[in-house]
Amino acid sequence: MTQNSPLAGYSVTRKWPPRHPGRIQLYSLPTPNGVKVSIALEEMQLPYEAHLVSFETHDQLTPEFVGTFPNNKIPAIIDPQGPGGKPLVLFESGAILIYLAEKSASPLLPADPVARYETLQWLMFQMGGVGPMFGQVGFFHKYGGKDFEDKRPRDRYVHESRRLLGVLEQRLQGREWIMGDSFTLADIAIWPWVRNITLPTGYNAGELVGWNNFPELQRVLGAFEARPAVQKGLNVPLRG
Template sequence: MTQQLNDFSVTRKWPAQHPERIQLYSLPTPNGVKVSIALEEMQLPYEAHLVSFETNDQLSTEFVGTFPNNKIPAIIDPNGPGAQPLALFESGAILVYLAEKTGSPLLPADPAARYETLQWLMFQMGGVGPMFGQVGFFHKFAGKAFEDKRPRDRYVNESRRLLGVLETRLTGRQWVMGDAFTIADIAIWPWVRNMVVETGYNASELLGWHEFPQLQRVLQAFEARPSVQKGLKVPPRG
C-alpha cells in the first residue's frame, strides 16, 4: 500500500508547508542539532518543526503515533527508499541514513573507514550522550540540589574519561577521523560544546576543561563551520 506524507499522524500537529522536503521534528538540544547540522552540511532541502518540551509536544498522540520513542530529533523523508515516505527517529540512525542517501563523504565509502566512523558514532550514542546528560542533570538541573554528590561525581569521572579518550584520539588529527569531517564529528561535538558553554551545562570547571587542549582546538574549528552556526539554531525556539 502506497503511503503519503499526510498519512503520518505527526503531520496533523505539524502540517507540512513544503511536503516535498525532508520534514525535521526537533529542538536545538545537543541531540537535536546533530540532524540540522547534517542537513546543512549535505545541503538537503528540509522543513523544520519545533517540538516544544515545555508543552510536552513529544508526548502528544500525533508525535508518538509516528515516532513511538517520543524523542527528538526525528524526520520524515517524503522520498525515501522505493520513492516511499520514511519516518525515522534516533539521531544516529538518521545521520547514517542521510549520509547513505546522498552518498556524502560524511560517511566514508572505504569499508574500513566507514566502520571506524560508525564506531565513533556509537561511542557518542552509547557513552558521551548518556554520561554527559547525567552530568547536566546533577550539575545544572534538579539533581544539583542533592546533598550527596557521589552520583554527580560518578558521572563527572566517567565524562572526564571519555573526554580523555577523545583528547588522545585528536592528538595529531584535525577531526575524529583525521582530515575528513564526518558524522562522528557531527554527533560528538554538539555534546562536548554543550558541556562547557554557559548556555549549556556550564561544567567546564567541574570537568577540568583546561586539561583538554586538543578538544578546545577542534571545538573551535567545529563552531566556525557555517553549517554548524546555522544548525545550532534550528528550529528556532518560538
C-alpha cells in the first residue's frame, strides 16, 4: 500500500496492511455476527479482502483497530470506493448489510417499498432480539455464566430465545425463506445465529431451547447451509 492510497490514513491499515487496497476491506471473525457480512459479500459477488480480528489476542482493543472503529466490535469494513468515490468506514453489521445491498443494487434488499421495509423489519428483529438473546444464552450456558449457581438469568434468556424461535417457526409456515420465495438480508442476518445456538461448536443449546420442536427452522437452516456463498462465507476470515 502506497502513501497515496485512499486507505493510508486509517490506523487499522497499519496493523492489517491491505494487499488489495482497491477492494472492500473486511475486519471480522467467523462469529454469528461476523459471518453475516462475509456471506453477504459472497452472495453479492463484491470484491473484498478479509482480515482476521482475533479475540484471543484482543485485536479489537488495539489502538489501530479502535482508532478506525471506535466501538471496538466486529464486523467492520472500509470501502475505498464509497459514496462519491471516497472511502467509507462502517461498523454495525446491520448497517453494513444495508449499505452493501444498496451499493450493489442487490435483490437481497428488495426494491419494492413494502417488501423492502418488511425485510428491514426482520433484519431489525435479528439485531434487537435474536442476537442479544441468543448471545446471553451462550454466555450463561457455555461460557463464563455457566458456573453461576443461580440459573434464573440463564432460564430468562432461554425462555425468550425459545419464544423468538417460535415467532420464526410461525413465519416460515408455507414460506421458503423469511420473505417468501426470495432469499434476503433477513435470512443472512438470522440464520447464522439460529445455526450457532444449536451447534456443538457454537452454544450447544439445542436441547435447552427445544430445537426438535421447530421443524420449519430445521428445514430452512438446511437450505441456508447448502448455499455455496454461505458455505464459503461461514469460514471468512480463515482462522490462523
